Amino acid sequence: MHIFANPARFVRLANKILPWAIGVLALCLPYGLYLAIVASPPDYQQGDSVRIMYIHVPSAWMAMFTYMVMASASLAAIVWRHPLALIAGKAAAPIGATFTALALITGALWGKPMWGTYWVWDGRLTSVLILFFLYLGYMAIWQAMDDEETAGRAASILALVGVVNLPIIKFSVDWWNTLHQPASVIRLDGPTIHADLLGPLLWMAVAMKAYFIIVFLWRMKLEINKRKLAVLQMSVVNAHG
Amino acid sequence: MADFFAMGGHGTFIWLSYGIVFLALIIIAIMSFIELRSLEAKLNKLKRNNKRSSKTTDTPENNSTGKV
Amino acid sequence: MTNISVSSVFWSLIKRDIKLAWSQGGAAGMTLGFFLIAVTLFPLGIGPEASTLARIGPGTIWVISLLACLLSLDRLFQADFEDGSLDDLAFSPLSLELIVTAKAIAHWIATILPVILISPLLAALLNMPNLGYKMLILSLLIGTPALSFVGSIGAALTVALRRGGVLLTLLVLPLYIPTLIFGVGAVEAAISLTDPFPHLALTGAVSMISLIISPLASAAAIRLALE
C-alpha cells in the first residue's frame, strides 16, 4: 500500500495509466459495438432484442465489480487508515451507482420485448435494485457528515457491512424468487451462453472496465485536488491569525 | 438500411437502451473531467496568490507551498 | 481492579436502557402506537375484502414491525450522546462491543417485544388464517433480533448527525431484506400447510450472523463519534 504513500506519486502513476486506458477504450468499444450490433446473429428465440444483453450484462458486472473495489478500498481505509483508500471509495461510488442504474434500465428495456412488462421481479434484477440502494446509502453518508475524515471512515464501515450482507441478500432474493416463481418464459441468460454471443459480451466488458479506470482515476485526481485546495485555504485562513 | 434500424421490430428498445447507456456514461465522464479541470485551475490560482503574497511579506526565501 | 462480574454490569446496562425506553420521552410507547395505526391503514387502503387482507396479512405485519423497529432506532445512541452519558459509558469495564450489544438487546426487549406480543391482535384485524398465528409470533421472535442489531449499526453511524433518522432508514433497510423474506416465508409456509422449518432456520441464521457482525461495526462507528 505504501507505493501510493503520497498523493503526488499516485497522481504521477495515474497520469501514466490514463493514456493506456483511453487507448484500450478507443480500440475495444468500437469493435465491441460492431460485434454486438452488426456482426452477431439474432437469437433464435428473442430475435434482435438479445443485443440489449451486450450492454445489460456488462453493466451489471461493472456494478458488482465497483462495489468490490469500494469494499476493498474501505478495508484498506479502516485497517491501514490510508487517506487515499478513503477517497477511492468516494471516487468509485458514483460510477458504480450509474452502472447499477443502467443495468436496471437496460434490464427493464429488455424485459418489455421478452416478457411484455418493463419490470419483472426476477431474482437477479431485484438484487441489482437492492445493490443500488446500498450505493445510495454509501453516497448519502459522505454527504451527511461535515468532517471529511469521519464521513469517509463511517462510509467505509457501511461498505464493509454491505459487502458482508450482499451474498446473504443475493441468496434470499433468489430463494424468494424461486418461491414465488411466476412462469417466466425465458431465463435471463439462457441455459448456456451461446459461443458467438460470448464474443461481443467480452469486448463490451473490457471496454466498460477501461471506461471505469479512466473516470475512476479522474475522480481520484479530483478528490486529491479538493483536499489540497482545502488545506491551502485553511493555511490562508490561519496565516491571517 | 431501414430493417437495420427496425431490428426485427425491437428497434426502439435496443436503440433506446444503447442510447441511455452511452448518454449516462458520457455525462458522468464529462462532469468528472470538468470538475477536475476547474479544481486544478483554482488550485494553481491559489498557489500563485500564496507565492505572490508570501514573496511580498516575508524574505523571498522559497517557502515549501511553492513546490508541491 | 477486583474482578468485576461483567455480566452484572451488562444486565444493569440493559435494565437502565429498558427503564429509559419506557420512561418519559422514551420511544417504546410511541413505537407501539405507530405499529397499531400503520397496520390499520392497510385495510383502509386496500379495501376490507377478507380474502385479499388474508393474502397480504403476514407480509403487512412483518413490514410494519420492521418500520416500527426503524422508527425507534435513531435515538438508541443519540439520546446518550447528546447528554454526555455515552462518554461516561465508554469508561465502563465493558468493552464498547458489549455496550452496543447490551443496548441493542435492551432496545429489542423494550421496543420490539411489545410489538410482537400484540401482533396476533392485528393479525386478526387483517383476517389472517388461524394456522398462521403461532408461526407469526415464532418467526417474529427469531427474526426481529437481527433488526435491532443491524439497526444499531445504522444508529451508531448516524449518532452525531442532527437529522440522522432518514439516513438511518436508507442505510439499514436494504440490510433488513433477508430477515423480511425468510420471516414472511415462514408464516406463509405455515398457512399453506407446507413445512415452515427451513424458513425459520434461515431466519435464525440471518439473526445469528447479524448478532456477530453488528456489535463490531457499531462499536467502530461509536468510536468514530466519540473522537
Place this chain on the structure above:
Amino acid sequence: MMNKIKKIQSNYPRLVFEAANLGVKRGGRHVFGGISLALTNRTLLYLHGANGTGKSTLLRTLSGRLGPATGNISLQIDTEDAILNDNLMVLDHLNGLKNTFTLLEHCNYFVRIINGTPPEPQKVMHSLEVLKLHHLATQPIKYFSSGQRRRAALLKFLLIDRPIWLMDEPTVGVDAENRKTLAMMLEQHIKKGGAAIVATHDDIGLKGEILSLDHYTPKQKDMGYWS
C-alpha cells in the same frame, strides 16, 4: 464553612502518566504538535491557552478517545502498565445526567455500570453531602437548576475512586459556592495521591504546574498529508 469530611483512608497506588511528543490532527487540520507531559501522584496540572489552541482536544486525546497523530501515551500503576480507560474520569461541558432518573437512580446505575460494583449506600450519601445534594436525592433530575446539574456532574468523581481526573473548564457557569466545593474536592484528591489535569481560564485557588498550549501551535509549513 468546611462541612465535615471523614478521614479518607485509601490512598492511590504509585502512578506515572506520561505523554511524549503528542501531535493531533482534527478535521484535516493540525491542532497542536510536540506536547510532552508527565504526571505522578499528588500533581495538579493546569492547561492554559487561548480558545482553539486545542485544550479540549488534548484532554480528549489524553482520555484515549482520540488517537494521537504523533507521539504516544502511557500509564504505569505500581510500575506495571495499566489500562487508561479504567483509571481516569473525565468532566466536560455535558453533564451526563438523565432527566427521567432521580439522583439516587443516577448514582445507582452509574456505579453499577462504570465501576462494576453495586453502590455502597454510605459512600453515595457521603458524596451527596460533599456536594450538598443530599436533600435532592429522591428528586427527578429534570427539576434541577443548572448549578445543581453542574454539581451533580461532579458526583462521578466521588462515587468511584479513579486516580486521574481530567476536567475541561469545570468552573464555567459555576457560582462561588460551587467553586469552593470543586477546589476542596480537588485538594482532597491530590492529598490522597491522585493526579488531575484541569483546563481552565480562571483561578481555582489551588497551586499547580501550568502548561500553556499557545506555543505548541503547529509550524506553518507542516500542513499534513495533503500539503
